[in-house]
Amino acid sequence: MICHDVFISYKSQYVDIVKAISHVLEEENIRCWYAPRDLDSRSAGVDYDDAIFRAISACRVVVVVLTDEALESEWVKTEIAQAQNKRKLIIPYVVGKITCENGLLMRLQQKHWIDAYPNPERKFSLLVNNVKILLNETLKEEPGQDGNRPLYTVAPAGSDSDFDFDYEEGEALYRAKEYNEAIVALAASAERGNPKAQKLVCKLFYDLDKRSDEVSPEIWDMLERQSKAGHCYACFAMHTKYYRDYRNYYISFDYLKKAVREQNLGHAFLRLGIHYAWGMGVKLNYTLAVHYYERAIKLGCAEAYSYLGQQYEFGSDKWPADPAKTLECYRKGAQANDTRALMKLGNLYASGDIVEKDREKGFGYFQRMIDLGDCRGYSQMGLYHHLDNDMETAVKYYKKAALHDVADAFSSMAGICWNEGEKEDAYRWAKGGYLRKEQFAAYLLGFFYEQDEEYEKAWECYFCRYEWAGTGAEDLARLYVENKFRPEKMPVGEIIRMLDIAARGRNEEAVNRLIEIYSGDEFGCKDPVKVEEYRQLGVSVEMADQMYDCGVKMMGGDETSFNPYKGLDLIERAARKKYVQAVEFLIKVYEKGRYADREKCREWCRYGLDEELLSGERLSSVLKALLGAHFDGTAELPAAEFEKYARQARERLARGGDAAQPLRGIAHRLDPEFDPRAVEDGGIAEGPLFEKYHDYYWACDMDMRRVDEPGPEFWERIRDDGAYAGARMRKAGEVSDKYTFWDNPNQFFDSYEELCKRCSITPQPFTRVERELLSPPFITSRAARQFGRDVVRCMVSLFATGQKDILKCRQPVSDEDILNAAEACTDETVQWLLIGYVESRLELEGVFLWYNKLYPGGVLNPKAAEEWWTGYRKQLAELGIELEQAAAGAADAGGPQSETASDAGSGNDDDEFDRLLNEFIRAELDQDGEEKPA
DSSP: OOOOSEEEEOOGGGHHHHHHHHHHHHHTTOOEEOTTTTOOTTOTTSOHHHHHHHHHHHOSEEEEEEOHHHHHOHHHHHHHHHHHHTTOEEEEEEOSOOOOOSHHHHHHTTSOOEEOOSOGGGGHHHHHHHHHHHHHHHHHHSTTOOSOOOSOOOOOOOOOOSOOHHHHHHHHHHHTTOHHHHHHHHHHHHHTTOHHHHHHHHHHHHHHGGGGGGSOHHHHHHHHHHHHTTOHHHHHHHHHHHHTOGGGHHHHHHHHHHHTTTSOOHHHHHHHHHHHHHTSSSOOOHHHHHHHHHHHHHTTOTTHHHHHHHHHHHOOSSSOOOHHHHHHHHHHHHHTTOHHHHHHHHHHHHHTSSSOOOHHHHHHHHHHHHHTTOTHHHHHHHHHHHHTTOHHHHHHHHHHHHHTTOHHHHHHHHHHHHHTTOHHHHHHHHHHHHHTTOHHHHHHHHHHHHHTTOHHHHHHHHHHHHHHHSOOHHHHHHHHHHHOOOOTTSOHHHHHHHHHHHHHTTOHHHHHHHHHHHHSSTTSOOOHHHHHHHHHHHHHTTOHHHHHHHHHHHHHOOTTTOOHHHHHHHHHHHHHTTOHHHHHHHHHHHHSSTTOOHHHHHHHHHHHHHTTOOOHHHHHHHHHHHHHHHHHTSSOOOHHHHHHHHHHHHHHHHHOSGGGGGGGGGGGGGOTTOOHHHHHHHTOOSHHHHHHHIIIIISTTOOOTTTTOOOHHHHHHHTBOHHHHHHHTSOHHHHOGGGGGGGSTTHHHHHHHHHHHHHTOOOOOOBOOOGGGOOTTOOOHHHHHHHHHHHHHHHHHHGGGOOHHHHTTOSSOOHHHHHHHHHHOOOHHHHHHHHHHHHHHHHHHHHHHHHHHHSGGGSOOHHHHHHHHHHHHHHHHHTTOOOOOOOHHHHHHTOOOOSSOOGGGOSOHHHHHHOBOHHHHHHHHHTTTOOOBO
8 A cells, every 4th residue: 555655766965855755745735755754663583674675565656856966875786776776656856966976877868867056946846747647657557546636735825804702812812922822713714814913913923023932732733734725824833833944944835835825924924034134044135135125115014124225235246235225115114113223213213324313313213122122122212321331320220121931031140240251141132042941042053052162062052052053063163173172963965955045044143154164175075166155145144354355356356356346346335334354454544656636546545544444554554645745735625524634643753662653754834833944043953943853854754663672682693704894995975776875875964064163153063974884784873863964963063154056955955955955056165064964864865774673573573584685795796705704803803804805714604604703793783872073
C-alpha cells in the first residue's frame, strides 16, 4: 500500500530547503517522505538502508535536491540507483551551482531538470506542477483508479454581515490582550469572510511579533487547517509562526505569498517587503521591498510608513538616501499613531540626524508613545540621558520602563551595571531581559559570558538572539573566528549561511567576516570569487569601507577595473558616511595632481572639520589650508566659520607638540596682538617678542621636534670610520652638491660684520660654525637651532640702519621676495647678506628634516640610518676616498686623514663601518655648547 507520494533525496545540510519543499507539496495534499522525519519509530532495529529501500519502493515520484554535495553523497547515489531500478519517476531539483562531474550526474542528465539556482523558492510552484503531472500519470496506470483524484481543494469564501458577534467579542478581547480567546473569536468571524476580522487577525499576529509562543498549540492547529483551506488571514498567521526562525524563512515567505492572494491584507504586504529588504527566504531586493511597503500603505497599514521611511533614510544601490522622503514617511506614520514611526522621529530629533537637533521635540514624540501605551518611550528618554552621561536621570527613566516590563530597559540597566563594575547586577539585569526574549539582553548576556571565557554559554545566548530576531550572526562568527569555538552540531556552512543572510541585510560586520573567512586558508573555505562577491555586496549596501576600497581600486587598477571618476564617486559616498580614510583621501587627491580641484578640496576640508573626523597633523594641515586661503584672499570663509577654525588653530598651537607643526606657518596671522614692526623698529633681539618673531617668520616651516636629541646612537656608529675622517678633509660640495652651503656657512656673518662697521652699530653676539664643528650634514640639531637664532638676531639689528634693500625684508615677506631684492641690489655686501639669510634658513630646514627622518618619534630608525650612511659612503667612494680605518694617531690628534690606505684595514667593510671617529663626535656631542664669539 502506498502511504506517500513523493520521496525526497538530498544531502543533510540542505534540510531547510527540503522542509520547505515538503511543506509546499503537502499544502497541496501531496504526501512526502524524507529522512529523518519519516523514519518509523516503531521499526526499531530495522536497518536504515532497509527503511530507505521500502520508502523508495512505496513512492510514486522521487525528487532529488541536486547539489555538488548530493552528487558526491554515497547515500544519494544509492537512493537514485534504487529509484531507477524500481522505475520511479525522478525530478532533479537544482538548488546549488553544479561543478561536480560523475556517473550520477551523467544518469540524471537524461532527466528534465528544474533549475532553481540561486533562488530555490522561485521554482516551488513549478516543482509542484511537475509533481502533479507525474502523479496523475501514475494514478491513471493503477488498477481501479479513474484518474480523477483531486490534489487539492479550495474552500469558497463566506459572506459579511452587518453585525458579527464573534468580531465584537474578538475585538474586545484583543484590546484586553487576552490573545488566545481573541484569536478564536476573530478567526471564526474571519473564516466566514468578515474583512475587518481578517485584517484584525493579521494585526494581532503582527503585534505579537516575538511572542508567538503565547499562542496555544490547539489554536495553531486550527489556523493551519484554515490556511490549508485557502484563507489568507490564516496564511499570514502561520507565517508569523515561522517568521522569527531563520531556519524556516522559506516557509514563512511561502505563507506570505498565499496571504496576499486576495490583495486586501496590508500587513501581509508589509511583511513581504521586510522579507525582501532583509533577504529572508528570498533574494534581497530593495526595489521589491519598497514596492510592497507602498502596497501595504495603500491598504491602510500605518506600520508600513516607518519601514518605507527607513528605506529612504539609508538608501540603497539603486537610489541615494532621501532625507525629505524619510521625514515625510515617519511623520505620516506618527500622524496615524504608529509607535515605531514615533520612535524613529524621536530618535532623529534627539540625535540631530537629518534634522536640526531638538531634544525637547524628540522627547515629545517619546511621550506620545507612552500616551499610546508603548512604554518603550521611557527607555528612549533614558537612552539619550545616558548618551549625555546624565546617569542619574537615565536610570530614573529605565526604572520607569522596567516597572512597565519593557524588556529593553533590562538590557540598558545591564550595560550600566557592567560599565560601573557591578558585574553581579549586570548579569541579573541581562538575564531578566533574556527571559523576556529581548534580543539586546541576549547579546549582552552573551557578551558577558564571552568576556568571562564561557564560550558555550555565550554561543547559546547569541544563538537565541539569532532565533528571536534574525540578528547576531556576526557574534556567532566572532566566537568561531577569534575564539575558535563552534559546537560540533553547528557546521561551518551553517554559520556562513547565517552570515550571508545578515550581510544581505546590510550588516557590515557580517560582510567583513565573510570576506575574512573566504580570504584565507585557516577556515578551509578560501574562495577569491566569493571574496569579490561580498566586496561588491558591501558596495551595493553602501558599506563605507567597501566603497572606499573599491573606489581606490578603480582609481589605480588595471584595465578591467580602472574607472577613476566612478572610483572617486564611491570614495565620496564613503566619506559622506563619515569614513575617515575616505575624507583624508579626498583632501589629498583634490589638493594636487591629476584630479586637483580647489573647490572640492576646500569642501572636503570643511566637511572633515565640521564633522570632527580629522585629528593629529592632518587636522592641523587642513586648518592651515583653509585659514591660509582666507588670509591670502583666495577663498574667504564666512565670519563664523573663520572664527571657529581660527580658535581651533590657536588652541592647537598653544598645546604645541608634533600635531601643531603644520600650523606654525600661519601662527603670526592668528596672533592679533603681535606686530613684527615692534621687533624690527625696536631692534628687539631677546625675550618673548623676539621668540615669536623667530618662530613665526624664520622657523615657521622647520620641524624642530628633535632639536634637543643630537642622536648619540647614530654618531657612535660612524665616529671612528675612516671614510668619515676622509670626508671631513674634503669640501662639502665635493661630496654632494646638496651640501655646498656648508663650505662657507658663515657668509651671512661676514656680510653682517662688514655692514655693522660701515653703519657704526654694535653687532649682536653670534657663534660662527667652524670647521672642527662641521662635516656636512652633521651639524647637530642644537647647533643648527643656535645658528638660526643668531642669523635672525643679526638681521633684526640691521633694520635700524634704514638701508632700503634691508628694509624690503621686513616681515611678513617671502624667501622669493628677499631674493628678488638681492638681485636688484647694487651693494654687493647687502646682496650677499640677503642671499645668506635665505640660504641659511633653507639649509637649516634640511638639517631638521634629516634628523626627523632618522629619529621618528625621538627613537633612532636603524634602517634609515644604515641606508643613509651606505649611500654616503658610495658618494665618497666615487671621489676616490678609500673606506679604511683612520690612523690611530691622526684620529686621536684630530689631524688630517691621509687618502692613501694601508692594506691592514681594507679587508672588511663591515669592520670599517663599526670603527668610529671618537674625538670629533665626542667633542661635538659633549661640547656642543661651546661657542666662539665673533
